Amino acid sequence: MPLPDSAAATALARLLSVMARLRDPVAGCPWDRMQNFRSIAPYTIEEAYEVSAVIQEGNDGAPDWAALQDELGDLLFQVVYHARMAWESGQFGFAEVADHIARKMILRHPHVFAGDEVRTAEEQNLAWEAQKAAERAARAETGTLAGVPAALPALTRAAKLTRRAARVGFDWPDADAILDKLAEEAEELRAELRPGAASPPDRARLADEVGDLLFVLANLARKLELDPEDCLRAANAKFERRFAAVERALAREGKTPAEVGLEAMEAHWQAAKAAERAPSA
Numbered sequence: 001m002p003l004p005d006s007a008a009a010t011a012l013a014r015l016l017s018v019m020a021r022l023r024d025p026v027a028g029c030p031w032d033r034m035q036n037f038r039s040i041a042p043y044t045i046e047e048a049y050e051v052s053a054v055i056q057e058g059n060d061g062a063p064d065w066a067a068l069q070d071e072l073g074d075l076l077f078q079v080v081y082h083a084r085m086a087w088e089s090g091q092f093g094f095a096e097v098a099d100h101i102a103r104k105m106i107l108r109h110p111h112v113f114a115g116d117e118v119r120t121a122e123e124q125n126l127a128w129e130a131q132k133a134a135e136r137a138a139r140a141e142t143g144t145l146a147g148v149p150a151a152l153p154a155l156t157r158a159a160k161l162t163r164r165a166a167r168v169g170f171d172w173p174d175a176d177a178i179l180d181k182l183a184e185e186a187e188e189l190r191a192e193l194r195p196g197a198a199s200p201p202d203r204a205r206l207a208d209e210v211g212d213l214l215f216v217l218a219n220l221a222r223k224l225e226l227d228p229e230d231c232l233r234a235a236n237a238k239f240e241r242r243f244a245a246v247e248r249a250l251a252r253e254g255k256t257p258a259e260v261g262l263e264a265m266e267a268h269w270q271a272a273k274a275a276e277r278a279p280s281a
Helices: 005-022 037-056 065-088 094-108 121-138 154-167 175-193 203-223 228-252 262-277
Strands: none
Touching: 005 065, 037 065, 065 094, 094 121, 154 203, 154 228, 175 203, 203 228, 228 262
């Protein structure tokens, strides 16, 4: 059974104490003492992805609870790490971080904390975005696209950028229109690849056209209310699963992928694909 909420303060105090000891300039860990915000940031991102991975790999919507507890602890440690370094710089500590997010959530949920009329989920989304826009304006972040973090995964950031633009009417009318745009971008890429040119394809132009394709695909996912990162993660997992089936099938024949041609691998690929789609007994 989970510990009562009253135990949280004690557990958090212990964690903060552990972090302080690790960063102690005399008795701390040499590796931890030499870290800074920039060196720790990649670990923070990695831990967030590991939390997501545990959730995505769960069965019927339920994650592996022990793994999730472990990964959430790793992610919390990253927050504590950054807060400790900020405290050492005389800027703020964990208490300010926790207090600030609590106050922000209260401000963004007046229907819960201030007696405002209870909203539907859709109305709350609109109010949430309006409040965030007001906060950005207060920080002098002007422009519709201001404040979308540059460090986000590129597909996620593309979806967020186009979602912001859509709020002010800069959007395709429907998914079909985006598919038309996708076909247009694919043709532009094809034009860059067509033989007969006096020189090889310009790699900078190829990168530009491939980027346009990916951007439109992210926009399509957003229009269909899908997360492009989730879509690509699922496609990656499907590719790994089916290619592993190809390797197993070839191993039963005493062969490896390097020993056979594309035609043989494609045959096993299609068999793996059909097996996945076949109704279970």
